[in-house]
Amino acid sequence: MTANNAARRVRADARLSIERILTAAQQVFSVDPSASLTEVANQAGVTRATVHRHFPSRQTLLDALVRDLNTRYLDAFEQARVESTPPLIALYRLTEAAFELKTSHPFTITLTPTTRSPGSPASDPRIQEKLDTLFARLHASGDITADDPTWCRKVYLALFAEVYDLPADAPTLRTAVTADASTLDARVGLTLTTLLGALGGSPPGR
Structure with missing residues (x-):
């Protein structure tokens, strides 16, 4: 895999993670507006660190x-x-x-x-x-x-x-x-x- 292909793959993975987090946040916050980012991460199927990397704060x-x-x-x-x-x-x-x-x-x-x-x-x-x-x-x-x-x-x-x-x-x-x-x-x-x-x-x- 070339460096350019690897970079595109990383960007695609990041976009997918962001989409999953946003979808999960909409679902979780609709039920409980005060839910934690950890709950969002669990719903999205990613780690809390992944959520924090894309979204440093609530x-x-x-x-x-x-x-x-x-x-x-x-x-x-x-x-x-x-x-x-x-x-x-x-x-x-x-x-x-x-x-x-x-x-x-x-x-x-x-x-x-x-x-x-x-x-x-x-x-x-x-x-x-x-x-x-x-x-x-x-x-x-x-x-x-x-x-x-x-x-x-x-x-x-x-x-x-x-x-x-x-x-x-x-x-x-x-x-x-x-x-x-x-x-x-x-x-x-x-x-x-x-x-x-x-x-x-x-x-x-x-």
């Missing part, structure tokens, strides 16, 4: 969890093609992906901005900018009448959080979709129907 691990989730959100924007796809379709795809991420990363979502932590994805300026771009496109296409993207973003994020907190059997979830729709579809449908009504638009065609 705070660096928390920061990494937020960065990882932010990256996933940014990837969702790319997948939704919010700058080129018809904006209503992009909004639907993005909202669907956001609910999936929020469900799969319950602990990270609870992290709030502090002087030592980058905070939740909603506080990331890159995500805010992309949402503002999407709402500007929705206004330009005539899908909404509200013309302030920042206000639209704030309404969207607040509504998104409220819909996410609804229990799965909430009657309200069934107002915008068919009775046999999945819980995910129901949440997306309720979010978009309510949002577009509030912003002076019409629900997207299904």
